[in-house]
Amino acid sequence: TQLLEQSPQFLSIQEGENLTVYCNSSSVFSSLQWYRQEPGEGPVLLVTVVTGGEVKKLKRLTFQFGDARKDSSLHITAAQPGDTGLYLCAGQGGTSYDKVIFGPGTSLSVIP
C-alpha cells in the first residue's frame, strides 16, 4: 500500500513569513501533485511535478520533486491571508497505477 505523509499537520504563521511543507512516501510515484482545498470546496490542483529533481514556481509558491520521486516540498514566500487552506499532496502512478492517492494534508492559517 502506498502511503503519503505530510508535515507539519498544522501551521499557523503571521502574514509575510515564509514556510515550507513536506510530503514524503516510501514509494515511487510517476507524478506528484499539490492541491489546495478551502472549507466546503473540493481540492483545486496547483501543480504537477513529473521529473525527479524538478522545480516549479507558481508566483510565490515553489514546488520541488525529490530526485528519487518519493518526496516533495512546497515553499511559500511572504505568505498572505489568502493562502490559508488545506494543502494536499497526491501521488499518481507507481504501484497505485492510475488512481491518485492523497496525503493527510497540511492545514495552513496565515494571520493578518
Next chain:
Amino acid sequence: GAGVSQTPSNKVTEKGKYVELRCDPISGHTALYWYRQSLGQGPEFLIYFQGTGAADDSGLPNDRFFAVRPEGSVSTLKIQRTERGDSAVYLCASSRQVNTEAFFGQGTRLTVV
C-alpha cells in the same frame, strides 16, 4: 456544464437507510473518480471509472458501497444500510482522460444519524 456538479450538497439520513449520491462530470471527460473525505483528513480513494467500466474499485470499503456509470457520463454512488461511520464528504472528480488534470466537485456532505 462548466464544472463537476454533485447532488445533493448535503444529505442527512438515518442509520440503516439507503442513499444515492450523484456526480455530473465535465462534458467529454472520460475518467471519473470518487473519494471520501473525513474531517481533518485527505481524500480517500474509493473507485474510478474509465468510460462506463470501473477500472479500479479497490477503495470501496465493503459490499454496502457500489457505484455505476451506465452511459459513461453521470455516476451514482450507492450506499446500502448506512452506518454512522459512513458520515463524510463524498467527492467526485473527472478528467479528460486518465493521468490528466482532475477537476473536483464541491462534494456531498453525508451525515448518518
